[in-house]
Amino acid sequence: MTGQPTAARGEDRRGATTPRPGATPGRPLPPGQPGRPDVFTFGETMVALRGSGPLKLGGTMNVSIAGAESNVAIGLTRLGHDVRWSGAVGEDEAGQLVLRTLRAEGVDVSSAATDPGAPTGLLLFEPRLPEVTRVHYYRTGSAGSRLTADMIQRAFSAAPPRVLHLTGITPSLSSTARSAARRALQLAQEHGSLVCLDVNFRARLWTAEEAAEVLREWIPAVDVLIASDDELPLCLPGDGGLDGSAEGSESSRRGKGTRTCADAVNLPPQGDVGDPAVSLATQAQLLLDQGVSEIVVKLGAAGARVFTQSGSVHRPAKPVRAVDAVGAGDAFVAGYLSALLDGEEPDVRLERAITSGAFAVASRGDWEGAPTRSELGMLGAPPGTVVR
Numbered sequence: 001m002t003g004q005p006t007a008a009r010g011e012d013r014r015g016a017t018t019p020r021p022g023a024t025p026g027r028p029l030p031p032g033q034p035g036r037p038d039v040f041t042f043g044e045t046m047v048a049l050r051g052s053g054p055l056k057l058g059g060t061m062n063v064s065i066a067g068a069e070s071n072v073a074i075g076l077t078r079l080g081h082d083v084r085w086s087g088a089v090g091e092d093e094a095g096q097l098v099l100r101t102l103r104a105e106g107v108d109v110s111s112a113a114t115d116p117g118a119p120t121g122l123l124l125f126e127p128r129l130p131e132v133t134r135v136h137y138y139r140t141g142s143a144g145s146r147l148t149a150d151m152i153q154r155a156f157s158a159a160p161p162r163v164l165h166l167t168g169i170t171p172s173l174s175s176t177a178r179s180a181a182r183r184a185l186q187l188a189q190e191h192g193s194l195v196c197l198d199v200n201f202r203a204r205l206w207t208a209e210e211a212a213e214v215l216r217e218w219i220p221a222v223d224v225l226i227a228s229d230d231e232l233p234l235c236l237p238g239d240g241g242l243d244g245s246a247e248g249s250e251s252s253r254r255g256k257g258t259r260t261c262a263d264a265v266n267l268p269p270q271g272d273v274g275d276p277a278v279s280l281a282t283q284a285q286l287l288l289d290q291g292v293s294e295i296v297v298k299l300g301a302a303g304a305r306v307f308t309q310s311g312s313v314h315r316p317a318k319p320v321r322a323v324d325a326v327g328a329g330d331a332f333v334a335g336y337l338s339a340l341l342d343g344e345e346p347d348v349r350l351e352r353a354i355t356s357g358a359f360a361v362a363s364r365g366d367w368e369g370a371p372t373r374s375e376l377g378m379l380g381a382p383p384g385t386v387v388r
Helices: 068-078 092-104 150-159 176-189 209-221 250-254 278-288 328-341 345-360 373-380
Strands: 039-042 045-051 062-066 083-086 087-090 114-117 122-129 132-138 163-167 194-198 224-228 294-298 304-308 311-315
Touching: 039 045, 039 068, 039 194, 039 345, 045 083, 045 092, 045 278, 062 068, 062 092, 062 304, 068 083, 068 092, 068 163, 083 150, 087 092, 122 328, 150 176, 163 176, 163 328, 194 209, 194 328, 224 328, 278 294, 278 304, 294 328, 328 345, 345 373
Parallel strands: 039 083, 039 163, 045 122, 087 114, 163 194, 194 224, 224 294
Antiparallel strands: 045 062, 122 132, 294 304, 304 311
8 A cells, every 4th residue: 555646446436537548647655754754834824813702892812823734734743743834933922822832732843934024923713603703814914924935945955845735825925925835846846745735715815816827837736636616616727617606516505514704715606517526526637637646625514525537535524513613624634644644545534634624623723623643533432422
């Protein structure tokens, strides 16, 4: 059994893709080596303040940190993997909180930078309804948004990783952050690192058209693509799905659960898309033809599906009492990459990803509920179980 993206045995053939002649099998996952981290990721991590109701009414707020890439880093270290995170924080107490928290979770922050000329970013979470949370960003001109290609060049080259994990958030922050991400992709190709991209579209940071222009450029260098079904059109070649809609997506039809207001992908309606599974398979094949080895589609309450040249595999969501869905997607990614690094097949990767995401949904905070490896089996315990 290898760790490279490949299809599982006994796939669910409904909506499956079919191999194309001369299809590229994908790059193998580099073997683990001393001093070489399992995963390298980078981006902006902010101080996060969480209220219990409308901000205009005041009250107390919980203080923590939040950032998609560092959430994934924490999730992976809790599952036993060696992860390096790079980014920039301000020369302030907020920046020290970010670095201290990541160190405490076992994340290598030796390549992180402190910027004396800019503050650490701030993120406010404002719950408005049981399943709706408003997010307010204060990150314009922040230290994290001033990430540069040179910084990433130094961090990557110091210890080339087995896997480079990117999100679509970092290139939305600034032109220099976009250049840093592009340089990381080039370095991954030079060093043979596997590339994982989580689309993670944020409508408050850039438009769907801006995101699509960047993501489509990156797609040929991506090995594992992770997206919700309404984000997938942003990656399609040509006009792809920008004429498509989140309204016709499978998770929209079946219910997504909690999402933040900043996460919605506003695309024009496309009309009747027919069977959602077939529509996803068609989109996935377009991306497979671009050279992506594995497309992982998050379907909210409907679970998740992975597409490869050999077919597709679906796994249902885990029933849990939802407390806070923020950070669930990052926990999903951590679980998926963890199983990939362990050399598991796609069906096992999906299972661990969904389990990790369920833990996050059942806990408050961006990363606080991410499970350890020993906790993964707890999800199937009967209600009222006490672990002694």
